[in-house]
Amino acid sequence: MDTTFEQNSEITRHILNNKQNFEKKLLSEAVNVAGKIHDILREGNIDLLKNAQKLVVYILKKQEDKLAEFAKQEGISWAKYSLTLSFKLEWVQAIRRTLWHFLYEYDKERKHGDQLDHFYKQERDINDMVDKFLNDFFLNYSSYKDDLIKSQRKIVEHLSVPIIPVSSSIAVLPLIGMIDEYRIKTIEEKVLTDVARLKVETLIMDLSGIADMEMDIIDHLQKVLSGIAMMGSKAVITGLRPELVRKMIHSGISFNNKAETRGTLQQTLRQYLELEPNT
DSSP: OHHHHHHHHHHHHHHHHTHHHHHHHHHHHOHHHHTTHHHHHHHHOOOHHHHHHHHHHHHHTTOHHHHHHHHHHHHHHHHHTTOOHHHHHHHHHHHHHHHHHHHHHHHHHHTOOSOHHHHHHHHHHHHHHHHHHHHHHHHHHHHHHHHHHHHHHHHHHHHTSOOEESSSSEEEEEEESOOOHHHHHHHHHHHHHHHHHTTOSEEEEEEEEOOOOOHHHHHHHHHHHHHHHHTTOEEEEEOOOHHHHHHHHHTTOOSTTTSEEESOHHHHHHHHHHHSOOO
16 A cells, blocks of 8 residues: 555656646637636636646545535535536546556566556556545535525525515515415515515505415415405405406405405505605
8 A cells, every 4th residue: 555655746746747737638628618717717717737737646645535615615606606517527637648658657667567457456446536526526616506596596596576665564575576385475475574574564565566366375375365465455456457367356366355355566556655644
C-alpha cells in the first residue's frame, strides 16, 4: 500500500510539474467546454482548470473525504449559477481521459516492466473514485436545485396571493391565472393567516382573472370560504366569469351559502367603502 501511495504521489507531482501540458490536453479533450472556460469563470467564479487539477490530486491520493466535500461544493456552485450538467459531464470525462493519458506517458517514460495487473487495478480504482465524485456531485446538484425550485415557487406563489388592505377592516384578494392544488393550499394558508394578522372583517376575493377551475379546486375554495367564516370574517366574491359559473351551475355547486357574490370589484369596493364609518 505504501508503494502504491508513493507511486501515486510521484504521478501527482509529475502532473503538477507539467501543468501547462495537462491543461492543453484537457482542453483538447473537452471541445465544447473549452470555449466556455472564461464565461464560466466570469459568471460563476468557477475556475475549471484549477478545479480539474484539484480533482486529480484528490483522486490519485485517494482522499475520499476531500473528494466528497469538493463534489458537494461543485454541485451547489453549478446549480446556483444554472450551469448545465451536460458541460459538467463532458468536463469530467475529459479529465478522466487526460488523467489516463498522463498515466500512460508516465509509465512509458519510466519503462516499467510487466505492470498489466497493476495498471488495470489502478484503472479500476481511479474510475471508481471518479464515479464517486460524479455521484456525489449530481446528488448535491439535484438536491440543491430541487430545494431552490421549491423555495422560489413558494415565494412566487405567496406573491401571487396579495391580500391588500383597503381600509382598517376591508381587504382585497385579486386572483389571476391558473389555480392548481399547490396554489389553492397556498391561498388557504395566506388567507387564514392574513385574516387573523390584519384583523380583516371583510375579504373581497376577485376572481375576474380566473377563467376556469377544476372541481376539486372549487371544492377546496369552498372550504377556504368556510374557514374565513369560522374566523369571524365575511367573504365577498366578485368577478365570476361565465365559463366558471356555467360549470358550477351544471355541477350543482354554489358559493351563495359560503360567501356573498357580486358583479365587479370596483362596484363592490365603492359600496363597502361608502359603508365604512368616517374616522
